[in-house]
Amino acid sequence: MAFTGRDRKWLRRPRAIGLLAAGAAVALGLATGGTVTQAATAKPKPTHTQIQLLALNDFHGNLAPNPATSSSGNVNGTPAGGAEYLATHLRQLRAGAEAQGQESVTVAAGDLIGASPLLSAAFHDEPTIEAMNAMGLDAASVGNHEFDEGWHELLRMQTGGCLNDGDGQNNQNSCPDPKAKFKGAKFDYLSANVFFENTQRTLLDPYTVKKFKNGQKIAFIGMTLEDTPNIVTKAGVEGLSFTDEVATANALVPKLRKQGIESIVVLLHEGGLPSDPRAFNSCPGISGPITEIAKNLDPAIDAIVSGHTHQAYNCSINDPAGKPRLVTSASSFGKVVTEVRLSIDNKTKDVDRLNTLANNRIVTQDVPKDPAISKLITKYQTFVAPIQNxxxxxxxxxxxxxxxxxxxxxxxxxxxxxxxxxxxxxxxxxxxxxxxxxxxxxxxxxxxxxxxxxxxxxxxxxxxxxxxxxxxxxxxxxxxxxxxxxxxxxxxxxxxxxxxxxxxxxxxxxxxxxxxxxxxxxxxxxxxxxxxxxxxxxxxxxxxxxxxxxxxxxxxxxxxxxxxxxxxxxxxxxxxxxxxxxxxxxxxxxx
Structure with missing residues (x-):
């Protein structure tokens, strides 16, 4: 089913609940930031709609696998990452959900591009956007690194088009294949808290809504790091203002509920730091901005997919009403994908947190490579060779x-x-x-x-x-x-x-x-x-x-x-x- 974008009239072209194995439920009454333990088996209810949510963050154009000997190429010693393997894992996870009669949606929490390896960066990260299109990404929040080449270039990532950059003369080459122009992202880039200065116009859509076959809807709010102007070049964000993540998301809740939408997920490019980074499927002693943000986001928001800190965690953090809420992050560079089973009550149309499960899965390299991604990587390796070598x-x-x-x-x-x-x-x-x-x-x-x-x-x-x-x-x-x-x-x-x-x-x-x-x-x-x-x-x-x-x-x-x-x-x-x-x-x- 297609997304329906919001507030796009002005646009012009130019990490979750602790260690949850399959069948484990969210445990109530846990301390904020505590590791979630196994709870009673939560079987899907016939009165609920089960939706699979797949999430990633901080991909940074890492199309090819990183060396397994580096921290960028493994999770606790297991070789991980690489777009060819990520695409296969996503396809297999979707197939598993479909076999159980579940629909699926794939989202990201920012920094898909920027600070990328040369294979992507030499082409202004066009290859990464093409790879995400091929993987079936549905929506992504804008991270700070999406502004590395400025907001005009970010809009080009969404809408497409080519740059006249000298055909590789300066070690960059937009649209290197004369037979194929860059078409932009098929997914929605979202940023609710980035406005044109002195206006109420957001740079990109603030949210998008996914509609499912039985009439259920989930709204995804995209949130960019508020501190972005302090960590990117000034020229890249000139003319923009960045507002508080919590205040901005909370202000959108009434607007969404007036549309009859009760299931709401925030895609947030901000994160936390667990005391044990090896505990990728829980979040012992988590600290950092995510804890305060999670404690203050409106209780009507049902889950938070986070990023920015390049950590993998799967947490339960209490909302302002004192109830546990899913907060996830999937490491970086495509090494981990978070699989969430959102259980939506057919009557209230809201997420039932007691029947919502999450699991951070390592993107292992023991699966077949996705042929379409392999073809894309091979193509750009050929184009980049004269520059790289x-x-x-x-x-x-x-x-x-x-x-x-x-x-x-x-x-x-x-x-x-x-x-x-x-x-x-x-x-x-x-x-x-x-x-x-x-x-x-x-x-x-x-x-x-x-x-x-x-x-x-x-x-x-x-x-x-x-x-x-x-x-x-x-x-x-x-x-x-x-x-x-x-x-x-x-x-x-x-x-x-x-x-x-x-x-x-x-x-x-x-x-x-x-x-x-x-x-x-x-x-x-x-x-x-x-x-x-x-x-x-x-x-x-x-x-x-x-x-x-x-x-x-x-x-x-x-x-x-x-x-x-x-x-x-x-x-x-x-x-x-x-x-x-x-x-x-x-x-x-x-x-």
Missing amino acids: KVIGHITTPSVVRTPDDSQESPLGNLIADAQLADPSTVTDGKTPVVAFMNPGGIRADLASDSGAVTFGHAFTVQPFNNYLVSMDMTGTQLKALLEQQFSGPNQAANKVLQVAGITYTWNPAAAPGSKVVAGSIKIAGQPLVDGTTYRIVTNNFLSDGGDGFPAFTTATNKFFGGLDIDAFSSYLTAHDPYTPVATDRISIGS
């Missing part, structure tokens, strides 16, 4: 690692910062940057090699965001404030130590937030920092906009945009061929 330099070690030392400085962080500092694209009016800053969260993997040879594909795996480099003026006083922000404010609980070039300093972990950088230790080009002196620095546009909790960057002046960070990185490796990792001696621990 181009050798851009060599390294004298098997890899350059992002693992930091005690001061939180890493060999790979130094390499990237050096590359930014050396990039000529940020020089303007004769002013050359003397200091570079790189956010550690933007370094997504170690720099690998093939017997010492580094390809563009290797480099892209390290820096997949296509951020622009920005040079700017900052005073010594502003730089001091910047360094302290690594250990204070939003970064106090989990320090974010920037990777640097051109600057050295010492910090004291035992000192109070706001005074951790040792006085007089900061030097630029070997000379002591002077408060009133202006220094030219370079960073990426994400940090330039104050991302990752660094508002000091927003106080800089005379900003100038250069080229892409990945281009600076690859050019530096070519210019310093072969490259030998340098000592991590720029940041030190002291008192």
Whole structure:
């Protein structure tokens, strides 16, 4: 049955209840965030309609399986993930539901695209949207990474069309097959809490309704991370406003109930952190934003499919009325799929939580590959090969690692910062940057090699965001404030130590937030920092906009945009061929 979209008139083209095995029911009276234990057998009632809900999140364009030896490619040691296997698991799960007379719906909780491997990113994530279409995805909330290339590009993901991006000249190639144009998502991208500024118009549909054969309806509300403007580039969300997830979803409940809809599911791109991440089918000691959100969402909302934290959990969290409610998350990269059996009372048309079951299932690789997805992957592997396999330099070690030392400085962080500092694209009016800053969260993997040879594909795996480099003026006083922000404010609980070039300093972990950088230790080009002196620095546009909790960057002046960070990185490796990792001696621990 087809979805019916809502409020689309303005649009223009351009994780759940604990460890539940089959037949186990939700147990009442559990503490918020507690692990759900086995309860009495909950047999499907003849007076109820059983609907299968399949859910995933944070796929991030991982079409091909990740190495099973990496955390991205296994669940508790079991090799997992890969679009070919995910598609097969989804098909088999649907077939199982159909055999029991159940209809099925498949949804996602954001970040299907963005921060993707080159196989998808080289084509602006068009291959991932095509794969999700082929897998039968019905609806997805918009995550923060859906904004990586800006909201106009997000709309193109929904509606289709091609970009004139130089036919691969800049290592990206929209619509590489001249015989097949990108048609956009067949599923509905949903975002109830993203509005055009100073309007009541949402960027995309706030919700969609799935109708079933016997007249039952389920509304899916899509919710984007409210904090998105702080963790994506400013230009990507220019002209948009992001509202509170709870308030926005709760405001939609009366509107849906007036339409006679009692079964409501929120697809939320925000999540939590269980105390034991290996407990993928329960949620011991879960913490994080999801707990407060779940405790405050309207009791009329029957289940919450969450994401963002890349964790797998299956929880019961009490709603404001004190009743347990399903909260799920399916890890990331297609390694897990959540299977939910929603039991809807035919009389009340509402979900009966006592007869609703959930199970997080590992996407194992012991099933046949889906032939349609295999064909799609093979096609794009052919298109990406000239981009991916181009050798851009060599390294004298098997890899350059992002693992930091005690001061939180890493060999790979130094390499990237050096590359930014050396990039000529940020020089303007004769002013050359003397200091570079790189956010550690933007370094997504170690720099690998093939017997010492580094390809563009290797480099892209390290820096997949296509951020622009920005040079700017900052005073010594502003730089001091910047360094302290690594250990204070939003970064106090989990320090974010920037990777640097051109600057050295010492910090004291035992000192109070706001005074951790040792006085007089900061030097630029070997000379002591002077408060009133202006220094030219370079960073990426994400940090330039104050991302990752660094508002000091927003106080800089005379900003100038250069080229892409990945281009600076690859050019530096070519210019310093072969490259030998340098000592991590720029940041030190002291008192």
